[in-house]
Structure formats: C-alpha cells, structure tokens
Amino acid sequence: MPVQRLNHAVLYVRDLERSVAFYADLLNFRVNHRLHADGDKVPEAAFLQAEGSTNDHDLALMRIDGPSSPPRPGPGRRPGLGHLAWEVDTLAELQQVRGRLLRAGEVVHEIDHGTTKSLYASDPDGLQFEVCWLVPADKVDEVTREALAPLDLDAAIAQFGADLPSGTGISTPARH
Numbered sequence: 577m578p579v580q581r582l583n584h585a586v587l588y589v590r591d592l593e594r595s596v597a598f599y600a601d602l603l604n605f606r607v608n609h610r611l612h613a614d615g616d617k618v619p620e621a622a623f624l625q626a627e628g629s630t631n632d633h634d635l636a637l638m639r640i641d642g643p644s645s646p647p648r649p650g651p652g653r654r655p656g657l658g659h660l661a662w663e664v665d666t667l668a669e670l671q672q673v674r675g676r677l678l679r680a681g682e683v684v685h686e687i688d689h690g691t692t693k694s695l696y697a698s699d700p701d702g703l704q705f706e707v708c709w710l711v712p713a714d715k716v717d718e719v720t721r722e723a724l725a726p727l728d729l730d731a732a733i734a735q736f737g738a739d740l741p742s743g744t745g746i747s748t749p750a751r752h
Contacts, residue, residue, distance in 0.1 A: 578669045579662040580742070583708060584634050586658030592639040596622050599635060608633055630713070632691060659696070661706035668738035670695065670709045671729055677707075690723035691716055691743075693732050711736070712743040 589595040599605040604627040611621035623633035638658055664670050674695055677683045682697040684704065694708040711719055715736065 578664050578672070579707070580665050581663050583661040583663045583706075583710070584631065584636060585660055586636040586638060588640045588655050588658050589637050590640060590655055592619060592622055592637055595637045596624070599624055599637075605635060657703075659704040659706055661694070661708055663742055664707060664709055665742050666739050667693065667709050667729070667733045667736060670707065671733070671738070673707050674729060686727035686729070688723055688725045688727045688732070690719045693727055693729065695727070710743040712740065715740075716743075 587595070596607060600607070605624040606627070608623050608625045610619040610623070613620050620639045622637045624635045624637065625631060626634040636658070640655070664673060670693060674683070674686070677695060677697045682699075684696040684698055687694045687696065691711045692708045693711075694706050696704060696706050698704050709732075718735070
C-alpha cells in the first residue's frame with residue numbers, strides 16, 4: 577500500500593474540555609474547530625492542530641458518554657484510540673487501496689469529508705484505520721469544508737484527476 581505518512585489520530589475521551597485543555601496547555605495544540613450534534617450545545621468533538629501545522633487536525637478528540645468505569649469493550653465505548661489515518665499520494669492510489677480492501681472484505685465505510693476523501697477499514701483484530709487522500713491547498717475552495725457525505729471516488733477522480741498529488745496535512749492555510 578502506498579502510504580505516505582500518518583495524517584491524524586482520533587481519541588475517544590470522557591471529558592472533552594479536560595482533554596482539550598491538556599493537549600493545549602502541555603503540548604501547544606490549538607482547537608481548529610468543534611463538532612456539535614444537531615441541536616446540541618455541548619461539543620461532541622474537537623479537532624486540534626499541532627503548533628505550526630497546516631493540517632486541518634492532527635488530533636481529533638471525540639467525547640463519549642458513560643460512567644467513569646468503562647462499559648463493555650468496543651470502539652467508541654471506552655476511552656482510547658479511535659483510529660489512525662494514513663495518507664496516500666494520489667486518488668489512483670486510493671482507488672488501488674480501495675480495491676484491495678474491498679476484495680478482503682474489510683471496508684467499513686467510505687466518506688467524503690470535503691477536504692479529505694477517506695476509506696475506513698478494520699484490521700484482523702477489529703482496530704479501525706482510515707486511508708485518505710487530501711485535497712491540495714490550491715483546490716480547497718473547490719470543495720465543501722467539513723462535509724460528511726458518501727464518497728464517490730469516480731467523481732473525485734473526474735474532478736481532480738487520478739494523479740494529482742495529495743495536499744500535505746489537510747491543506748489549510750498556515751498560521752503565523
């Protein structure tokens with residue numbers, strides 16, 4: 577698989593604000609944006625950037641509900657790793673990886689996040705990972721930011737071409 581780099585990690589946390597403060601205060605992460613459930617005033621996710629990063633998020637913190645003692649095991653039910661996201665360089669490579677994952681029966685879902693075209697799969701132990709292609713910075717205005725739609729890989733290839741190199745990070749303007 578032509579993976580280029582690790583793009584981001586997702587952690588499930590019990591207290592979102594406590595975790596945001598921890599990563600901000602101790603490691604200089606900054607909140608890029610938050611996600612709220614429909615009509616919910618309490619954020620259910622925070623997307624943090626590392627200092628100097630142009631990535632949309634280097635760390636996503638997803639709030640989980642429940643008692644302080646973990647319930648039965650399973651993704652999203654206890655604090656811990658949600659998934660890791662691996663980048664590929666072109667949409668042709670993403671299409672190649674998609675074929676392999678589909679043949680293996682491991683694709684969980686395919687999502688168009690606007691700036692990221694993503695496949696989600698599980699490894700033999702059920703650990704989830706993402707394989708993604710990132711819209712380059714000079715093309716970000718051509719997509720809806722923070723979208724959450726089914727991925728139409730053929731449409732993305734028609735729009736951007738199969739061999740356009742991926743952006744770095746999730747191609748947001750650098751902050752100075």
